[in-house]
Amino acid sequence: xxxxxxxxxxxxxxxxxxxxxVALAGQGLSLALVEAQSLERKPLPDxxxxxxxxxxxxxxxxxxxxxxxxxxxxxxxxGYRHCPYGHMTVWDAEGTGRIEFDCAELKAPALGxxxxxxxxxxxxxxxxxxxxxxxxxxxxxxxSCQRCEDGSMELLLDSGKTIEASLLVGADGALSRVxxxxxFKTREWDYGHQALVCTVQTAEEHQATAWQRFxxxxxxxxxxxxxxSDQHYCSIVWSxxxxxxxxxxxxxxxxxxxxxxxxxxxxxxxxxxxxARAAFPLRQRHAVDYIQPGVALVADAAHTIHPxxxxxxxxxxxxxxxxxxxxxxxxxxGLEPGQLDVLGRxxxxxxxENLLMMAxxxxxxxxxxxxxxxxxxxxxxxxxxxxxxxxxKTKLMRQAMGIG
Numbered sequence: 001x002x003x004x005x006x007x008x009x010x011x012x013x014x015x016x017x018x019x020x021x022v023a024l025a026g027q028g029l030s031l032a033l034v035e036a037q038s039l040e041r042k043p044l045p046d047x048x049x050x051x052x053x054x055x056x057x058x059x060x061x062x063x064x065x066x067x068x069x070x071x072x073x074x075x076x077x078x079g080y081r082h083c084p085y086g087h088m089t090v091w092d093a094e095g096t097g098r099i100e101f102d103c104a105e106l107k108a109p110a111l112g113x114x115x116x117x118x119x120x121x122x123x124x125x126x127x128x129x130x131x132x133x134x135x136x137x138x139x140x141x142x143x144s145c146q147r148c149e150d151g152s153m154e155l156l157l158d159s160g161k162t163i164e165a166s167l168l169v170g171a172d173g174a175l176s177r178v179x180x181x182x183x184f185k186t187r188e189w190d191y192g193h194q195a196l197v198c199t200v201q202t203a204e205e206h207q208a209t210a211w212q213r214f215x216x217x218x219x220x221x222x223x224x225x226x227x228x229s230d231q232h233y234c235s236i237v238w239s240x241x242x243x244x245x246x247x248x249x250x251x252x253x254x255x256x257x258x259x260x261x262x263x264x265x266x267x268x269x270x271x272x273x274x275x276a277r278a279a280f281p282l283r284q285r286h287a288v289d290y291i292q293p294g295v296a297l298v299a300d301a302a303h304t305i306h307p308x309x310x311x312x313x314x315x316x317x318x319x320x321x322x323x324x325x326x327x328x329x330x331x332x333x334g335l336e337p338g339q340l341d342v343l344g345r346x347x348x349x350x351x352x353e354n355l356l357m358m359a360x361x362x363x364x365x366x367x368x369x370x371x372x373x374x375x376x377x378x379x380x381x382x383x384x385x386x387x388x389x390x391x392x393k394t395k396l397m398r399q400a401m402g403i404g
Contacts, residue, residue, distance in 0.1 A: 006032045006135070007337050008327065009155060009165035011142050011178050013039055015117070016299035016316045017171030018124035022071045023324035025131035029331055032163060033128075034155075035138040041125050044080055044118065048226055050233065050273050053199040054116035057223060057235040058313040059210065061112050067321050072130065073123035080119050081226045084110035087209040111210070114223045114235065120313075137161065142172075145181055151338065153294050167338040168295050169323070174285065176301035182292055188285035191306065193218055194245040196238040198277040199225065200260065203269025205232045211267060217241060220263060232268070236260070239306075245279045282306060286355065290347045294338035298323055303354050315354055322349045 008024060010017045013035035021033045033039075045052035060068075068074040088111055091098040103111045128134060141158040145168065148154050153165045170178025179186070206224040211234075213220045218239025225233040238260075240248060251259065253274055261270035285304045290297045299316030323346045330342040 003154060003162040003164045004032075004135075005152070005164040005166075006030045007165070007331075008032070008167045008169060009034065009153070009163060010169045010171055012170070012172035012176075012301070013037075013136075013138065014171065014173060014299075015120055015124065015313060016301075016320050017169075018121065018128055019067075019071060019073075019317060020169060020171060020298065020320045020324060021134050022073070022124060022127045022131050023320060024327060025128075025134050027328050027331065029133075029327065029337065030135075031133055032135040032137060032165070034140055034142055034157065035136070036141045037139055039125060039128075039136060039138050041122055041129075044122060048081065048228060048231070048233075050199055050201050050231075050275055053225060053233065053235065053275065054118045055197045055199060055235070055275065055278050056117040057114055057225070058117055058120065059112045059223060060115055060120075061314045062108065062110065064314045064317045065113060067317055068120075068123070071124070071127050073120075073127040076126050077115060077119050077123035078113075080122070081116075082119070083114045083208070083224045083226050085112055085114060085208050085210045085224050086110050087207065088212070089209055090212045090214070092214050114210070114225060137163070142177055142181075147294065151294055151336075153338075165338070166294065166336050167327070167343075170295070170297045170301040171299060171320075172301055174283070174300040174304045176297065178295065179287060179297055179301050182295050184292070184297065185288040186285050187288065188283060191282040191284065193239050193241055193282045194279040195282055196236070196240055196245055196248060196277055196279045198236060199275040200234050200236055200257070200271045201273035202232045202234060203272050206234055206268060211264075213264065215263065217244060222264065222268070234268070238263075239282065240279075242281075249277055249279060290351060291340065291343040293340045293343075296323060296343050296346065302350075318353070319346075319350050322346050 007029040009032045010021055011034050013033050017033065021031060024031055065074055068077065086103040088101040101111060103109065137157060137159070142155055143158050144156045146154050148164070153168045155163050155165060155168070157163070168178065170176045172178055206222065208224055210224060211222040221237045222234040223237070225235055227233045248256065248259070256277070257271040257274055264271070283304060284306060287297055287302045290302045298319040300312070302319065303315065305312050305315065326342060326346045327337045330337060330339070335342055
Protein backbone atom coordinates (compact mmCIF):
# COMPACT_ATOMS: atom_id res chain seq x y z
CA UNK A 1 0.00 0.00 0.00
CA UNK A 2 1.48 3.39 -0.97
CA UNK A 3 2.33 5.79 1.84
CA UNK A 4 -0.28 8.43 2.64
CA UNK A 5 1.01 11.88 1.72
CA UNK A 6 0.59 15.06 3.77
CA UNK A 7 1.58 18.65 3.29
CA UNK A 8 2.67 18.94 6.93
CA UNK A 9 3.47 16.26 9.51
CA UNK A 10 3.96 17.49 13.08
CA UNK A 11 5.91 15.36 15.53
CA UNK A 12 4.79 16.00 19.10
CA UNK A 13 1.36 17.08 20.40
CA UNK A 14 2.38 19.09 23.42
CA UNK A 15 1.43 22.76 23.65
CA UNK A 16 3.43 23.83 20.56
CA UNK A 17 2.55 20.87 18.34
CA UNK A 18 -1.16 20.97 19.19
CA UNK A 19 -1.28 24.74 18.70
CA UNK A 20 0.35 24.44 15.27
CA UNK A 21 -2.07 21.70 14.20
CA VAL A 22 -5.08 23.82 15.20
CA ALA A 23 -3.62 26.95 13.55
CA LEU A 24 -3.22 25.11 10.22
CA ALA A 25 -6.42 23.03 10.33
CA GLY A 26 -9.16 23.74 7.83
CA GLN A 27 -6.94 26.00 5.70
CA GLY A 28 -6.47 23.67 2.74
CA LEU A 29 -3.32 21.90 3.92
CA SER A 30 -3.32 18.17 4.61
CA LEU A 31 -2.06 17.58 8.15
CA ALA A 32 -0.87 14.71 10.32
CA LEU A 33 0.06 14.76 14.00
CA VAL A 34 2.26 12.04 15.53
CA GLU A 35 2.27 11.72 19.32
CA ALA A 36 3.60 9.01 21.62
CA GLN A 37 0.93 9.56 24.29
CA SER A 38 -2.84 9.22 24.12
CA LEU A 39 -4.64 12.32 22.87
CA GLU A 40 -7.83 11.57 24.73
CA ARG A 41 -8.81 14.36 27.08
CA LYS A 42 -8.70 13.49 30.77
CA PRO A 43 -10.98 15.08 33.39
CA LEU A 44 -9.33 17.98 35.20
CA PRO A 45 -9.67 18.26 39.00
CA ASP A 46 -12.83 20.17 39.88
CA UNK A 47 -11.92 21.25 43.40
CA UNK A 48 -9.51 24.01 44.42
CA UNK A 49 -7.20 22.49 47.00
CA UNK A 50 -3.46 22.26 47.55
CA UNK A 51 -3.01 18.77 46.11
CA UNK A 52 -5.05 19.31 42.93
CA UNK A 53 -2.87 21.88 41.16
CA UNK A 54 -0.45 20.91 38.41
CA UNK A 55 3.11 21.57 39.64
CA UNK A 56 4.02 22.90 36.18
CA UNK A 57 2.44 26.25 35.35
CA UNK A 58 3.05 28.90 32.72
CA UNK A 59 2.95 32.69 32.88
CA UNK A 60 1.13 33.51 29.65
CA UNK A 61 1.57 36.98 28.21
CA UNK A 62 -1.43 38.91 26.83
CA UNK A 63 0.03 38.25 23.37
CA UNK A 64 -0.02 34.47 23.97
CA UNK A 65 -3.59 34.69 25.27
CA UNK A 66 -4.67 36.47 22.09
CA UNK A 67 -3.14 33.69 20.00
CA UNK A 68 -4.91 31.02 22.08
CA UNK A 69 -8.14 32.98 21.60
CA UNK A 70 -7.63 32.86 17.84
CA UNK A 71 -7.21 29.10 18.08
CA UNK A 72 -10.46 28.77 20.03
CA UNK A 73 -8.67 27.34 23.09
CA UNK A 74 -8.58 30.22 25.57
CA UNK A 75 -12.27 30.29 26.51
CA UNK A 76 -12.03 26.70 27.71
CA UNK A 77 -8.74 27.30 29.54
CA UNK A 78 -10.03 30.43 31.27
CA GLY A 79 -13.32 28.71 32.06
CA TYR A 80 -11.47 26.06 34.04
CA ARG A 81 -9.16 28.07 36.31
CA HIS A 82 -6.42 30.62 35.86
CA CYS A 83 -5.09 33.61 37.75
CA PRO A 84 -4.53 37.01 36.12
CA TYR A 85 -1.85 39.04 37.85
CA GLY A 86 -1.72 42.79 37.64
CA HIS A 87 1.38 43.42 39.71
CA MET A 88 4.94 42.10 39.89
CA THR A 89 7.48 42.64 42.66
CA VAL A 90 11.16 41.89 41.99
CA TRP A 91 13.89 42.39 44.58
CA ASP A 92 17.51 41.54 45.32
CA ALA A 93 18.20 39.37 48.35
CA GLU A 94 21.59 41.00 48.86
CA GLY A 95 20.77 44.67 48.71
CA THR A 96 18.11 47.33 48.43
CA GLY A 97 17.30 46.97 44.73
CA ARG A 98 13.58 46.60 44.14
CA ILE A 99 11.21 47.11 41.19
CA GLU A 100 7.42 47.16 41.18
CA PHE A 101 5.52 46.68 37.92
CA ASP A 102 1.79 47.34 37.66
CA CYS A 103 -0.60 46.85 34.75
CA ALA A 104 -2.31 50.15 35.58
CA GLU A 105 0.81 51.95 34.32
CA LEU A 106 0.01 50.59 30.85
CA LYS A 107 -3.77 50.82 31.27
CA ALA A 108 -3.86 47.04 30.70
CA PRO A 109 -6.16 44.56 32.47
CA ALA A 110 -3.26 42.31 33.50
CA LEU A 111 0.48 41.80 33.12
CA GLY A 112 -0.07 38.10 32.48
CA UNK A 113 -1.99 34.97 33.40
CA UNK A 114 -0.80 32.01 35.46
CA UNK A 115 -2.21 28.79 34.00
CA UNK A 116 -1.56 25.14 34.76
CA UNK A 117 0.16 23.46 31.81
CA UNK A 118 -2.32 20.58 31.74
CA UNK A 119 -5.17 23.10 31.37
CA UNK A 120 -3.46 24.64 28.32
CA UNK A 121 -3.01 21.19 26.79
CA UNK A 122 -6.65 20.30 27.52
CA UNK A 123 -7.87 23.50 25.88
CA UNK A 124 -5.81 22.79 22.78
CA UNK A 125 -6.99 19.16 22.64
CA UNK A 126 -10.59 20.39 22.74
CA UNK A 127 -9.85 22.87 19.95
CA UNK A 128 -8.23 20.06 17.98
CA UNK A 129 -11.30 17.85 18.48
CA UNK A 130 -13.40 20.64 16.99
CA UNK A 131 -11.04 21.27 14.06
CA UNK A 132 -11.17 19.50 10.73
CA UNK A 133 -8.53 17.74 8.68
CA UNK A 134 -6.00 16.62 11.28
CA UNK A 135 -4.98 12.98 10.87
CA UNK A 136 -3.72 11.67 14.21
CA UNK A 137 -1.20 8.89 14.70
CA UNK A 138 -1.19 8.09 18.40
CA UNK A 139 0.08 6.51 20.41
CA UNK A 140 2.89 6.25 17.87
CA UNK A 141 6.45 7.46 17.41
CA UNK A 142 8.75 8.50 14.61
CA UNK A 143 11.20 5.64 14.08
CA SER A 144 13.14 6.76 11.01
CA CYS A 145 13.01 9.23 8.17
CA GLN A 146 14.56 9.58 4.74
CA ARG A 147 14.45 12.20 2.02
CA CYS A 148 12.82 11.19 -1.25
CA GLU A 149 14.12 12.20 -4.67
CA ASP A 150 11.37 14.83 -4.97
CA GLY A 151 12.47 16.45 -1.68
CA SER A 152 9.61 15.11 0.41
CA MET A 153 10.14 13.13 3.63
CA GLU A 154 9.26 9.46 4.04
CA LEU A 155 8.55 8.66 7.70
CA LEU A 156 8.44 5.22 9.28
CA LEU A 157 6.47 5.04 12.52
CA ASP A 158 6.85 2.52 15.33
CA SER A 159 3.47 1.08 14.34
CA GLY A 160 4.96 0.09 10.99
CA LYS A 161 2.95 2.73 9.11
CA THR A 162 4.71 4.82 6.47
CA ILE A 163 3.67 8.38 5.66
CA GLU A 164 5.13 11.15 3.51
CA ALA A 165 5.40 14.86 4.19
CA SER A 166 6.37 17.94 2.22
CA LEU A 167 7.26 19.48 5.58
CA LEU A 168 8.23 17.72 8.80
CA VAL A 169 7.89 19.88 11.93
CA GLY A 170 9.74 18.94 15.10
CA ALA A 171 7.59 20.05 18.04
CA ASP A 172 8.88 17.20 20.17
CA GLY A 173 10.46 19.11 23.03
CA ALA A 174 13.90 19.78 24.45
CA LEU A 175 15.14 16.25 23.66
CA SER A 176 13.81 16.43 20.11
CA ARG A 177 14.22 13.27 18.06
CA VAL A 178 13.66 15.28 14.88
CA UNK A 179 16.51 17.64 15.78
CA UNK A 180 18.79 14.69 16.51
CA UNK A 181 17.73 12.69 13.45
CA UNK A 182 18.57 15.53 11.07
CA UNK A 183 21.75 16.49 12.93
CA PHE A 184 20.77 20.08 13.68
CA LYS A 185 23.74 21.71 15.39
CA THR A 186 23.09 23.35 18.76
CA ARG A 187 24.86 25.63 21.21
CA GLU A 188 24.08 24.55 24.74
CA TRP A 189 25.33 24.47 28.29
CA ASP A 190 24.23 23.08 31.63
CA TYR A 191 23.61 25.64 34.37
CA GLY A 192 24.38 23.13 37.11
CA HIS A 193 21.03 24.14 38.61
CA GLN A 194 17.62 22.56 38.93
CA ALA A 195 14.21 24.19 39.03
CA LEU A 196 12.26 22.96 42.04
CA VAL A 197 8.50 23.28 41.52
CA CYS A 198 5.44 22.70 43.67
CA THR A 199 2.26 24.37 44.89
CA VAL A 200 2.29 26.08 48.28
CA GLN A 201 -0.37 27.46 50.58
CA THR A 202 0.34 30.82 52.19
CA ALA A 203 -1.16 32.39 55.28
CA GLU A 204 -2.10 35.56 53.42
CA GLU A 205 -3.59 36.33 50.00
CA HIS A 206 -1.11 36.81 47.14
CA GLN A 207 -2.66 40.13 46.04
CA ALA A 208 -2.75 39.04 42.37
CA THR A 209 1.00 39.63 42.37
CA ALA A 210 3.89 37.65 40.91
CA TRP A 211 6.81 37.77 43.34
CA GLN A 212 10.45 37.14 42.43
CA ARG A 213 13.40 37.31 44.78
CA PHE A 214 16.91 37.05 43.34
CA UNK A 215 19.16 34.98 45.59
CA UNK A 216 22.89 34.28 45.10
CA UNK A 217 21.95 30.67 44.32
CA UNK A 218 19.26 31.60 41.81
CA UNK A 219 15.81 33.20 41.60
CA UNK A 220 12.77 32.17 43.65
CA UNK A 221 9.36 32.94 42.16
CA UNK A 222 5.94 32.82 43.82
CA UNK A 223 3.26 32.83 41.11
CA UNK A 224 -0.37 33.45 42.10
CA UNK A 225 -2.99 30.72 41.72
CA UNK A 226 -6.77 30.75 42.15
CA UNK A 227 -7.92 30.19 45.71
CA UNK A 228 -10.82 30.84 48.05
CA SER A 229 -11.53 33.47 50.68
CA ASP A 230 -9.54 31.53 53.27
CA GLN A 231 -7.29 29.30 51.12
CA HIS A 232 -4.40 31.05 49.37
CA TYR A 233 -2.13 29.30 46.86
CA CYS A 234 0.98 30.03 44.81
CA SER A 235 3.07 27.99 42.42
CA ILE A 236 6.78 28.25 43.16
CA VAL A 237 9.79 27.92 40.88
CA TRP A 238 13.03 27.85 42.87
CA SER A 239 16.37 27.67 41.06
CA UNK A 240 18.90 25.70 43.15
CA UNK A 241 22.30 24.12 42.61
CA UNK A 242 22.13 20.37 42.04
CA UNK A 243 23.39 19.58 45.54
CA UNK A 244 21.10 22.10 47.20
CA UNK A 245 18.09 20.84 45.24
CA UNK A 246 18.71 17.31 46.50
CA UNK A 247 18.84 18.61 50.09
CA UNK A 248 15.61 20.58 49.75
CA UNK A 249 13.79 17.68 48.08
CA UNK A 250 14.76 15.46 51.02
CA UNK A 251 13.18 17.75 53.64
CA UNK A 252 9.89 16.79 55.23
CA UNK A 253 6.95 19.12 54.53
CA UNK A 254 7.20 21.09 57.76
CA UNK A 255 10.93 21.70 57.39
CA UNK A 256 10.46 22.65 53.73
CA UNK A 257 7.73 25.18 54.56
CA UNK A 258 9.85 26.69 57.33
CA UNK A 259 12.87 27.04 55.10
CA UNK A 260 10.89 28.42 52.18
CA UNK A 261 9.19 30.98 54.44
CA UNK A 262 12.59 32.15 55.64
CA UNK A 263 14.04 32.44 52.13
CA UNK A 264 10.93 34.33 51.02
CA UNK A 265 11.42 36.71 53.95
CA UNK A 266 8.06 35.88 55.52
CA UNK A 267 6.07 37.54 52.74
CA UNK A 268 2.41 36.52 52.46
CA UNK A 269 2.47 35.54 56.11
CA UNK A 270 4.70 32.54 55.46
CA UNK A 271 4.20 29.15 53.83
CA UNK A 272 1.83 26.84 55.72
CA UNK A 273 1.52 23.91 53.31
CA UNK A 274 3.12 22.37 50.23
CA UNK A 275 2.28 19.78 47.61
CA ALA A 276 4.66 17.09 46.39
CA ARG A 277 7.88 18.61 45.07
CA ALA A 278 9.64 17.90 41.79
CA ALA A 279 12.83 19.22 40.19
CA PHE A 280 14.16 19.28 36.64
CA PRO A 281 17.60 20.27 35.35
CA LEU A 282 18.13 23.69 33.78
CA ARG A 283 19.91 23.74 30.46
CA GLN A 284 20.23 26.48 27.87
CA ARG A 285 20.02 25.24 24.30
CA HIS A 286 19.65 26.91 20.93
CA ALA A 287 19.71 25.35 17.49
CA VAL A 288 22.13 27.12 15.14
CA ASP A 289 19.43 26.83 12.47
CA TYR A 290 15.72 26.10 12.92
CA ILE A 291 15.26 24.83 9.37
CA GLN A 292 16.51 22.53 6.66
CA PRO A 293 14.82 21.77 3.34
CA GLY A 294 11.59 20.04 4.33
CA VAL A 295 12.20 20.29 8.10
CA ALA A 296 11.47 22.94 10.75
CA LEU A 297 11.89 23.06 14.53
CA VAL A 298 9.64 25.02 16.88
CA ALA A 299 9.55 25.87 20.59
CA ASP A 300 11.68 23.71 22.92
CA ALA A 301 12.92 21.61 20.00
CA ALA A 302 14.60 24.79 18.70
CA HIS A 303 15.47 26.55 21.97
CA THR A 304 15.22 26.23 25.73
CA ILE A 305 15.62 29.16 28.10
CA HIS A 306 16.16 29.76 31.81
CA PRO A 307 12.71 29.95 33.47
CA UNK A 308 13.42 33.08 35.55
CA UNK A 309 11.11 35.25 33.41
CA UNK A 310 8.66 32.53 32.41
CA UNK A 311 9.18 33.26 28.71
CA UNK A 312 9.73 29.72 27.38
CA UNK A 313 6.13 28.90 26.48
CA UNK A 314 5.53 32.41 25.14
CA UNK A 315 8.50 32.21 22.78
CA UNK A 316 7.28 28.79 21.65
CA UNK A 317 3.78 30.06 20.87
CA UNK A 318 5.30 32.96 18.93
CA UNK A 319 7.29 30.40 16.90
CA UNK A 320 4.07 28.53 16.15
CA UNK A 321 2.18 31.67 15.16
CA UNK A 322 4.97 32.82 12.83
CA UNK A 323 5.41 29.41 11.18
CA UNK A 324 1.65 29.02 10.67
CA UNK A 325 1.42 32.48 9.09
CA UNK A 326 4.28 31.76 6.68
CA UNK A 327 2.94 28.32 5.70
CA UNK A 328 -0.56 29.64 5.03
CA UNK A 329 0.81 32.58 3.04
CA UNK A 330 2.94 30.18 0.97
CA UNK A 331 -0.03 27.86 0.41
CA UNK A 332 -2.09 30.79 -0.87
CA UNK A 333 0.65 31.40 -3.45
CA GLY A 334 0.80 27.74 -4.48
CA LEU A 335 4.20 27.11 -2.87
CA GLU A 336 5.22 23.87 -1.19
CA PRO A 337 5.46 24.18 2.62
CA GLY A 338 8.84 22.46 2.74
CA GLN A 339 10.59 24.92 0.42
CA LEU A 340 13.64 26.50 2.04
CA ASP A 341 12.68 30.05 1.06
CA VAL A 342 9.29 29.59 2.75
CA LEU A 343 10.89 28.25 5.92
CA GLY A 344 13.60 30.90 5.78
CA ARG A 345 11.02 33.61 6.37
CA UNK A 346 9.95 31.82 9.56
CA UNK A 347 13.54 31.57 10.78
CA UNK A 348 14.27 35.23 10.07
CA UNK A 349 11.21 36.28 12.05
CA UNK A 350 11.97 34.18 15.11
CA UNK A 351 15.66 33.41 15.52
CA UNK A 352 16.90 36.91 16.37
CA GLU A 353 14.10 37.58 18.85
CA ASN A 354 14.64 34.24 20.59
CA LEU A 355 18.39 34.81 20.82
CA LEU A 356 17.86 38.28 22.26
CA MET A 357 15.53 37.00 24.99
CA MET A 358 17.83 34.09 25.79
CA ALA A 359 20.85 36.38 26.08
CA UNK A 360 18.92 38.75 28.35
CA UNK A 361 17.77 35.96 30.67
CA UNK A 362 21.24 34.42 30.82
CA UNK A 363 22.72 37.85 31.55
CA UNK A 364 20.26 38.45 34.38
CA UNK A 365 21.05 35.08 35.89
CA UNK A 366 24.80 35.64 35.80
CA UNK A 367 24.51 39.20 37.09
CA UNK A 368 22.62 38.13 40.19
CA UNK A 369 25.16 35.39 40.89
CA UNK A 370 27.96 37.93 41.28
CA UNK A 371 29.12 38.35 44.89
CA UNK A 372 31.74 41.10 44.43
CA UNK A 373 30.62 44.17 46.38
CA UNK A 374 31.06 46.70 43.51
CA UNK A 375 28.92 44.55 41.21
CA UNK A 376 26.28 44.10 43.89
CA UNK A 377 26.17 47.86 44.40
CA UNK A 378 25.84 48.51 40.66
CA UNK A 379 23.15 45.84 40.39
CA UNK A 380 21.04 47.40 43.12
CA UNK A 381 21.63 50.91 41.81
CA UNK A 382 20.52 49.71 38.39
CA UNK A 383 17.29 48.22 39.76
CA UNK A 384 16.51 51.45 41.62
CA UNK A 385 17.29 53.43 38.48
CA UNK A 386 14.94 51.36 36.32
CA UNK A 387 12.21 51.77 38.92
CA UNK A 388 12.59 55.56 38.71
CA UNK A 389 12.85 55.95 34.91
CA UNK A 390 9.30 55.73 33.60
CA UNK A 391 9.95 55.17 29.86
CA UNK A 392 12.53 52.41 30.49
CA LYS A 393 10.28 50.68 32.99
CA THR A 394 7.35 50.89 30.56
CA LYS A 395 9.46 49.40 27.75
CA LEU A 396 10.48 46.47 29.98
CA MET A 397 6.85 45.82 30.90
CA ARG A 398 5.69 45.93 27.29
CA GLN A 399 8.41 43.50 26.21
CA ALA A 400 7.61 41.12 29.07
CA MET A 401 3.93 41.23 28.07
CA GLY A 402 4.77 40.41 24.45
CA ILE A 403 3.38 43.67 23.11
CA GLY A 404 6.66 45.26 21.93
